[in-house]
Amino acid sequence: xxxxxxxxxxxxxxxxxxxxxxxxxxxxxxxxxxxxxxxxxxxxxxxxxxxxxxxxxxxxxxxxxxxxxxxxxxxxxxxxxxxxxxxxxxxxxxxxxxxxxxxxxxxxxxxxxxxxxxxxxxxxxxxxxxxxxxxxxxxxxxxxxxxxxxxxxxxxxxxxxxxxxxxxxxxxxxxxxxxxxxxxxxxxxxxxxxxxxxxxxxxxxxxxxxxxxxxxxxxxxxxxxxxxxxxxxxxxxxxxxxxxxxxxxxxxxxxxxxxxxxxxxxxxxxxxxxxxxxxxxxxxxxxxxxxxxxxx
Amino acid sequence: xxxxxxxxxxxxxxxxxxxxxxxxxxxxxxxxxxxxxxxxxxxxxxxxxxxxxxxxxxxxxxxxxxxxxxxxxxxxxxxxxxxxxxxxxxxxxxxxxxxxxxxxxxxxxxxxxxxxxxxxxxxxxxxxxxxxxxxxxxxxxxxxxxxxxxxxxxxxxxxxxxxxxxxxxxxxxxxxxxxxxxxxxxxxxxxxxxxxxxxxxxxxxxxxxxxxxxxxxxxxxxxxxxxxxxxxxxxxxxxxxxxxxxxxxxxxxxxxxxxxxxxxxxxxxxx
Numbered sequence: 001x002x003x004x005x006x007x008x009x010x011x012x013x014x015x016x017x018x019x020x021x022x023x024x025x026x027x028x029x030x031x032x033x034x035x036x037x038x039x040x041x042x043x044x045x046x047x048x049x050x051x052x053x054x055x056x057x058x059x060x061x062x063x064x065x066x067x068x069x070x071x072x073x074x075x076x077x078x079x080x081x082x083x084x085x086x087x088x089x090x091x092x093x094x095x096x097x098x099x100x101x102x103x104x105x106x107x108x109x110x111x112x113x114x115x116x117x118x119x120x121x122x123x124x125x126x127x128x129x130x131x132x133x134x135x136x137x138x139x140x141x142x143x144x145x146x147x148x149x150x151x152x153x154x155x156x157x158x159x160x161x162x163x164x165x166x167x168x169x170x171x172x173x174x175x176x177x178x179x180x181x182x183x184x185x186x187x188x189x190x191x192x193x194x195x196x197x198x199x200x201x202x203x204x205x206x207x208x209x210x211x212x213x214x215x216x217x218x219x220x221x222x223x224x225x226x227x228x229x230x231x232x233x234x235x236x237x238x239x240x241x242x243x244x245x246x247x248x249x250x251x252x253x254x255x256x257x258x259x260x261x262x263x264x265x266x267x268x269x270x271x272x273x274x275x276x277x278x279x280x281x282x283x284x285x286x287x288x289x290x291x292x293x294x295x296x
Numbered sequence: 297x298x299x300x301x302x303x304x305x306x307x308x309x310x311x312x313x314x315x316x317x318x319x320x321x322x323x324x325x326x327x328x329x330x331x332x333x334x335x336x337x338x339x340x341x342x343x344x345x346x347x348x349x350x351x352x353x354x355x356x357x358x359x360x361x362x363x364x365x366x367x368x369x370x371x372x373x374x375x376x377x378x379x380x381x382x383x384x385x386x387x388x389x390x391x392x393x394x395x396x397x398x399x400x401x402x403x404x405x406x407x408x409x410x411x412x413x414x415x416x417x418x419x420x421x422x423x424x425x426x427x428x429x430x431x432x433x434x435x436x437x438x439x440x441x442x443x444x445x446x447x448x449x450x451x452x453x454x455x456x457x458x459x460x461x462x463x464x465x466x467x468x469x470x471x472x473x474x475x476x477x478x479x480x481x482x483x484x485x486x487x488x489x490x491x492x493x494x495x496x497x498x499x500x501x502x503x504x505x506x507x508x509x510x511x512x513x514x515x516x517x518x519x520x521x522x523x524x525x526x527x528x529x530x531x532x533x534x535x536x537x538x539x540x541x542x543x544x545x546x547x548x549x550x551x552x553x554x555x556x557x558x559x560x561x562x563x564x565x566x567x
Binding site: 054055056057058059060068127128131132135141142143144222223226227228229230238240247248249251253254255259 | 355356359441443448449450454455464466469470471472473474475479482483486487489490
């Protein structure tokens, strides 16, 4: 009896420790991120850092204004969401509601394969195939721009949005659907009046996670966004989102220099953005939780 | 059986751990421009001399020279000559920095092969990169806007460009900053109205190298000093090198070893 009890306790403790590991890792990364990022604010005020429009980290004297980088990240995320949300959600509706089991068995793995594509491959595609295509078809100045990066990022967030939304739609209780159909509603009416509203919290979570993926993605924006630290004025301007700046400059920023601290401070800003996205996702998921058929 | 195995394992571990202690070790620190050369040469050197371990860090020329002055490094890489002040500091610390020119960094402006422009002056290049000249027709080309592509501001190539072309002026914010030589090359090869710049070793058929002030960049014009966008790269040692440091410097300067690596990394070898 005693032995069994001890074993039980040990197993519990074991699981607790494994759960604790990820919390600890997150905690340590955050401490490190902030400790390496905050020293820049001895040199530059927070306001000038966030709202400064000049990013010249290696000039003499340097300028550390990251507004163009923030604007680029926001623009790229917004445009890619505009493309990815309709694509991802309608695909999810198709998979969960309309597709025959055979079609579903074909489409679902394919969409998931899209998620398995390494981002560097998508970036390479954007750089070598899609950029020259844009350049020629639209007679642009450069194919490496906001639009190209957004489309490539949309490729990456569609699988996230699609598979989480699909789970949400799939788990809408069958009695809701049956009731709607029994009342004489068509399949389409049932989908957009009953099923999608019932799955809305899950879909919103999916969308927000997809957006946070797009915002944090590095390789694609490094390769195809163009890299000019300008506040974008059109879809065809080259931009320099935050992750691209960090990735491009970190390797050669002298250790513990102002530039190094500034790059970590960009990391802090980026972290705050994705953190906010995740809080939103959590909040929506918690608030509109589907507990039973009766809660609609 | 088990015991012998563990004994063998322990022995290997002890030997393995203690090896670096009595093998040669070399510390190299300094310019990010020289870093690719140092890395490539060090790799080849360590392959031939497995007992030697070389650690390399690229904190910039000033950091490298400072480390040499403080006695924290055996070799300081620098993309510029040592300054008077640094020599004074070194001598005060009882050290005597000795320079070795190991390569030349020559940077060539590149455009799409179909571009009509063949030659730009330093002033025209500067105006293009400052955003003052924005149309190819102002420098003898088609009536099309110029797409300005630059290397990232932390690269050594950018540093040379800033020094030899920009003369302290800033590259305007609309310039596209690319993270690597390959990306700059790719962007120009795919864009008829783009201009970028790369180390001479990266020139290829997909892009056209422009002459600067009427001089075409090449190994010859670099070595005879005619080509304006070039500078020598140095390794500094503390005093006339001896031992492991001397072997390494000899290796760097050797036409079949170090100088091959210089050419392979896109720089101009000494001979």
